[in-house]
Amino acid sequence: QISGIAHDSRKVRPGDLFVCTVGLSVDGHAFAEEVIERGAAALVISQRLDDRLMAEANRRHVAVVEVENCSAALAHLARAFYGDPSADMVVVGVTGTNGKTTTSWIVRHLLEELDHQVGLLGTIQYSAGDHRLSPEGQVWVPEDEDPCQYESGVGGGNLWPYQGRYDVPNTTPDSLQLQQLFAGMAALECTAVSMEISSHALAQGRTAAVDVDVAVFTNLSRDHLDFHGSWEDYRQAKLSLFRSLRDPQRQRAVINLDDPEAHHFIEAASRVPIVTYSLEDPQAVVSAQSVQLSLFETALDINTPDAQIQVVSPLLGRPNVYNLLAAAAVGVAIGSDPEAIAAGLEACPGVPGRFEMVDEGQPFAVIVDYAHSPDALERLLRSVKEIGARRTILVFGAGGDRDRGKRPQMGRIAHDLADVVFVVNDNPRTEDLKQIVADVVSGFPIDVHNAHPDTYFNWLQDMWHMRHTGEWSEMMRALKCQNGVRRYVIEERFYAIRIAIAMADEGDAVIIAGKGHEDYLDWKVNWTDRRKHWFDDRQEARDSLQRVVALQESGIDTRNLPWSQVNR
Numbered sequence: 001q002i003s004g005i006a007h008d009s010r011k012v013r014p015g016d017l018f019v020c021t022v023g024l025s026v027d028g029h030a031f032a033e034e035v036i037e038r039g040a041a042a043l044v045i046s047q048r049l050d051d052r053l054m055a056e057a058n059r060r061h062v063a064v065v066e067v068e069n070c071s072a073a074l075a076h077l078a079r080a081f082y083g084d085p086s087a088d089m090v091v092v093g094v095t096g097t098n099g100k101t102t103t104s105w106i107v108r109h110l111l112e113e114l115d116h117q118v119g120l121l122g123t124i125q126y127s128a129g130d131h132r133l134s135p136e137g138q139v140w141v142p143e144d145e146d147p148c149q150y151e152s153g154v155g156g157g158n159l160w161p162y163q164g165r166y167d168v169p170n171t172t173p174d175s176l177q178l179q180q181l182f183a184g185m186a187a188l189e190c191t192a193v194s195m196e197i198s199s200h201a202l203a204q205g206r207t208a209a210v211d212v213d214v215a216v217f218t219n220l221s222r223d224h225l226d227f228h229g230s231w232e233d234y235r236q237a238k239l240s241l242f243r244s245l246r247d248p249q250r251q252r253a254v255i256n257l258d259d260p261e262a263h264h265f266i267e268a269a270s271r272v273p274i275v276t277y278s279l280e281d282p283q284a285v286v287s288a289q290s291v292q293l294s295l296f297e298t299a300l301d302i303n304t305p306d307a308q309i310q311v312v313s314p315l316l317g318r319p320n321v322y323n324l325l326a327a328a329a330v331g332v333a334i335g336s337d338p339e340a341i342a343a344g345l346e347a348c349p350g351v352p353g354r355f356e357m358v359d360e361g362q363p364f365a366v367i368v369d370y371a372h373s374p375d376a377l378e379r380l381l382r383s384v385k386e387i388g389a390r391r392t393i394l395v396f397g398a399g400g401d402r403d404r405g406k407r408p409q410m411g412r413i414a415h416d417l418a419d420v421v422f423v424v425n426d427n428p429r430t431e432d433l434k435q436i437v438a439d440v441v442s443g444f445p446i447d448v449h450n451a452h453p454d455t456y457f458n459w460l461q462d463m464w465h466m467r468h469t470g471e472w473s474e475m476m477r478a479l480k481c482q483n484g485v486r487r488y489v490i491e492e493r494f495y496a497i498r499i500a501i502a503m504a505d506e507g508d509a510v511i512i513a514g515k516g517h518e519d520y521l522d523w524k525v526n527w528t529d530r531r532k533h534w535f536d537d538r539q540e541a542r543d544s545l546q547r548v549v550a551l552q553e554s555g556i557d558t559r560n561l562p563w564s565q566v567n568r
Helices: 028-038 051-059 070-081 100-113 175-187 199-203 231-243 262-268 318-333 338-347 374-386 406-417 433-441 463-468 472-485 493-503 537-553
Strands: 004-006 016-019 042-045 063-066 090-095 118-121 126-128 192-196 214-217 252-256 274-278 286-293 298-303 308-313 365-369 392-396 420-423 487-489 509-513 520-524 530-534
Touching (some): 004 070, 016 028, 016 070, 028 042, 042 070, 051 063, 070 175, 090 100, 100 118, 100 318, 100 338, 214 231, 252 318, 262 274, 274 318, 308 318, 308 338, 318 338, 318 374, 365 374, 374 406, 374 509, 392 406, 392 493, 420 433, 433 487, 463 472
Parallel strands (some): 016 042, 042 063, 090 192, 090 214, 118 192, 214 252, 252 274, 365 509, 392 420, 392 509, 420 487
Antiparallel strands (some): 118 126, 286 298, 298 308, 520 530
């Protein structure tokens, strides 16, 4: 009798079934001997074990089953073991490059308006109703005390350990965790699930045993090519979700008609009814008109097959109009009445780290957003301009160990669309931060790089590093050069946020992009030690806003670098 399923040898208990999945860096077959010693009752393999291990398995009465693909087998074994817990739930799966998180959160509120107890799976959290869940589907309880729970910020250079805080390992959990989470949601009486489905999950078959009722396509643009290898492979991964829809009586596809890739998704979903949505095409099943954007709210009329509804939402910017339309289309797809759709959309108060405003009563906007791809950054900057910002001051970077090709693209977008730019640290992981910054800065046009031809050194680099190496004259020269083009390189995110906020005037918008809800930085603190430490853009922005007023009232001019005393 099987008492549990595992694909991590460290978690195997006596009586468990161990599935030897083959990952990107680890092959589960290498741990077959260890799990036999731990008391596994059965092994699922895709590569034959050597004679010695087979003999040991026979001696211990360990069943060994060979399959073609262990990862595919794991998905179906887990679903069967946990009793297919999502079968009786309404499952809405959202995929696309941008908008997955916000759309899934709005859908969650829509489903709650329809009296569902809703599970949520995505980048920010796994939850069932008001309960956060661990990746194994248990109600989350912190294992350690959070050492920075009462801190207002990191305090400049303090590397607070990242512990006692809620975090999820993947946007879409692995296939075993998915079924464990569904089982945990079922135990907490969930009747619906709103989930993000990433391209990684689709390519790796994590959702192969998830029976999605409504699949949502938001948009497609460059991202994750470090994993997929090519644009076509990335697109095919996304399309696979829609090709899996086969039941026209129950399943529906929701597709953004304005995206250039929409026709591919319409073709892939051709076996089921399709609900299209659009901001530009009034012939879409769900469309918008009379859109009013501001720094305070978004108002729009949404046309549905049954009625036109009026929606006023705290979600800001044009990308959120698309997210609201996507959620409204989900409502149409599951047969909701227009009034319930409107109420559900308006019930979403906002999404952590997604166009999130930090308000301490200042006369300018501070916006924290997760935008970390070229398309997302462009949409964000255009949206901020569109809602009336006088000047945009951007703080952003690029993650390490990820697609290097997008870094110069993001640098060029930042230059073209922001008035002031700070290039900073953003989860370098195992990569050299200076190389990441250089990749981003290489996207600035040649006239920026040549703006100071009389300067004999690279002035588009971190000026504070020059201070530590004793090169004071070069540091002051770099400051002058960077001031001249309003393009700054400050690797310490802590300082860049404070300088950007201190530089802002009435009507400006400070945009802190790339990390959004993430409350950590992930990097090598020395040659051998990679770690996470606590860092929250929202917290740092709030702390900065509280402190900068006192600085300015004391007579410090913070409009340029270095700060100086105002002559009185």
